[in-house]
Amino acid sequence: MILTWLKRLGTYLFVLLGLSVLIFIISRVAPGDPARIALGPRAPESVVQALREKMNLDKPYVVQYFLWLNDAIRLDLGDSLQSRRPVIEDIKEYLPATLEIVIIAGIWMIAWGLLLGILAAKFTGTWLDGVIRVFSYLGVVAPAFVWSIILMLVFAYVIPVFPSSGRISLGMAPPPRVTGMYTIDYLLAGNFAGFKDAFVHLILPAIGLTFGGIAQSARITRGTMVENSRKDYILAERAYGIPERKMLFKYLLKPSLIPTVSVTSLDIASIFGGAFLVEQLYNYPGLARYGMQAVLNKDLNAIAGVAMVLGCVFMIVNIIIDIIVARLDPRVRMLGGEN
Template identity: 35%
Template sequence: MQIRDYLLRRLALLPVIMLGVSVIVFTLTRFTGSPVGIYASPNMSPDEIAALEARYLLDQPIPFQYAAWIGGLFRGDLGWSGVSVAPVTEVIGLKFAATLELAIAAGLIAVFVGVALGTLAGVRRNKAPDHVARLFSILGASTPTFWFGLLLLVPFYLWLDWFPLGRSTPDIFSSIIHPTGMYTLDAIIALSPVAFFDALRHLVLPAVVLAFGAMAIIVRMMRSSMVEAMSEEYVDAARAKGLPNKIVIRRHARRNALLPTTTVIGLSFGFLLQGAVAVELIFRWPGLGQWVTSAVLAGDQATIMAYVLITALIFMTVNLAVDIAYAYLDRRVVLGG
């Protein structure tokens, strides 16, 4: 199947899948009880609560409530966020930009360090770099994110004060316009080196913590792929031609070893977006993770449903991008339905 046909077919299925996700998440949230509590106050009378339920159509059957919610979704109305005291559509863009910036930074760290360390471990198999890489991957896979975050927080924030909490220093960013919502990029657009380095100081520590687990997976996959690639006949043929070892590794072995690693990298990015909850809570990063945690504790169903929908959309988009990238990297791959 051609890549274009495959892309069109997957894009045509996207609304159907999202519709199914919306039905499931709406039904499950309604099973937890009426969402009127997020809108009501303790001193309201039963009549006032009944009027509130009628206002938000909560006195109607669940299928009617779902139809009204879907209608609002198509109009760009995702409901009212009780934890943010604002419409969900106004808040979700800001929260998503914060989480996306953190995930991109963590993804870049995980990819560059993971591919480099995995390549070195595969080339230097059963030697010191390989042992270090394997120890690193074991630690990354077994260390809880919240514990690793606290471990780095004590020396670098409490003792040395190198990396502050939050996203920025208010005094520095008070005059910066945020066209993208990603502070490092906004500082570059504003041509403000002071704001950029301030945003970077806030970003480094949570990005490293978030990237640690993904790095471990990429290192392990890259090492295994490199070990397999280095034993292939085309590597021996390249060496027999007299090519330098660096060229053989970079252009032949590593390029083919990146094929299976590409899938892991793509899926890791999706999990970075979803796994930022603990990191955002520890480092006071005002993103989707911190937002949805507050929503769950408060029973804010509109916020929870919006979070699930955007997370599902991200995962499907990432999976599609990985499939397309894999097909471009290896023309032998035949894309199916």
């Protein structure tokens, strides 16, 4: 049991190491001279050369990688070329903002995905099932930024009930920094008006990110429940007179949740992916927008930093999902997932 988890943890660390090599190679192979880009076209060659040496760009790639990795383990990801600050400082500032969106999006996605999936399964073949099916196709087909634009048009422009940009309203003072998540920090400071303001700024970008995930969880939940509802054990439980509601929410739902939960980690990854455009759209100062600008400016240290952080976050999400699946499925828990 413990051995299984240790093995799994080892796998994750190995994947993370692989990711670091990949990021390093891509960032070094990409055309363009980072030192030149940083200093602009008019800087004298001698100054550019000095910066190259300072950034270790003159050393062999293998040496560069280990120097970079050695620093990275100590959380020293180098300086960002755009902000001229250590990358880790930028990440500390922007990551909580993105996490806030992703957490709300994740909760929203799981709740609606399950609800729609259960409804569609319960009312298989009825008009409700049809409506949910059409919605699911739309959710999968249209990318997150399309939904975000629609949401923004409807709820920030036509019916202006939600703000369309930033983390807090103009003129609001940010909360004293504890976690970096404004909603939590406002709450910790006892500022409920601030909490509400920060929260409404999260709603539209978070919801815009979830359509694809909701659609996918709803389809998978429905499919698994419909399939399982024909299984003998469900027939047997029905034949024993166990009330329908109990059947649906307990005996049918629990075995049917396993595939849905398993794909949730992919859905959360797609939420992060969608965030790159959506944060841009809502002018939201999060890690994804920071990463996007880093890519556009060929800010190598920042790109590597953002990619590694996202990699770590994704690993943590995966571990959590694995734990939930093990809670749900005794076969995974006791056989260590070998079966």
